[in-house]
Amino acid sequence: MEQFHTWFTQAHTSGLAEPNAMVLSTIDPTGAPRARTVLMKGYDHAGLRFFTNYRSRKGRSLEDDPRACVVFPWHAIRRQVMISGSVERLTDRENDEYFARRPRGSQLGAWASERQSAPVADRAGLDGLYARFAEVWPPGVEIPRPAYWGGFRLVPREVEFWQGRSDRMHDRFRYLLAAGAASDGDWVIDRLSP
Template identity: 75%
Template sequence: MDHQNPAELRKPYLGAPLRRRDLADRPMAQFHVWFGEAHESGLAEPNAMVLSSVEPSGMPRSRTVLMKGYDATGLRFFTNYTSRKGRALAADPRACVVFPWHAIRRQVLVAGRVERLGDEENDLYFASRPRGSQLGAWASERQSRPVADRAELDRLYRGFDTVWRADEPVPRPSYWGGFRLVPSEVEFWQGGEDRMHDRFRYLWTDGGWVVERLAP
């Protein structure tokens, strides 16, 4: 195999350091700044985040999902509630996400508890999706479960495509909706020269948010 040795893959992180005075007092305010900068940098899908949950067996499991909104209360993402991650989050609402913005030498970790969004917010977002994505939600009712082949999925999609006219609204499936990740810990990581990275963690306490620097 003629591949580069992973142990020899190194990228220097050059640029201005991150200091405590650069940070907002609240983590989601700081996230807003960094997310805007990630978007403006031209990163492909800066809203892509790696979501980790805990299986009923105790085994952690990760996958990439797309953040579809955020505010002072946390991050929002949508999925099939009966999918593997949906079932895991229902059994154990603890979750953690990471935004891997390595191209701009940054990453953000958000950990906390998830809560389901209400029907009104779910319906509003589902109605904003392209029709093809709406049909895909119906076709993937058995998300994360085995299927015979791609042809089976295509047949399901074509079948739902005939249920509603092109000019007719597609309703949201009852098994599909959103979660809000309410943070109790948020870490901002910025790559530094010679692996002397800057890391700041926001921790929620009874007295509010506490910010502390972590060793790289």
């Protein structure tokens, strides 16, 4: 995570738009892989945090099979980081603290998208839901976190740092958690062939 912090800081200061955007891959109940872009909302020695509707397709997939892989595609600086590992739900306290910091519109959006990933009749219906929740919680009134909304932590087991170089002679380093090690255990570091 120290190496990730160094690269993430460099990506952030390079002026990249949304360096915290990551492609999250999960396995659905049929065994098929699915990928989508989500925003990392924090990280520390324990892993990466992101938030979603627990009833969404990705939320259900992560509950059924708590393994995932993310990729940070920082093309403009010729870097990529891939992290795979196990996923765990964040605590209610962590979820409440983050939800309280979200913009009011995003809080209302979490309520309006209770059925995230489910078909909707049209945009007007979705906008109507948002407007109804805006009436329930007018400006100045605290909006509670929906019970179905919260975060996950991706606990790294394998991390690959990729640095693009000319003539396809890229630098690739894989950090692999040693068998039987805890999340702060020993990592085996290998240089991989490009």
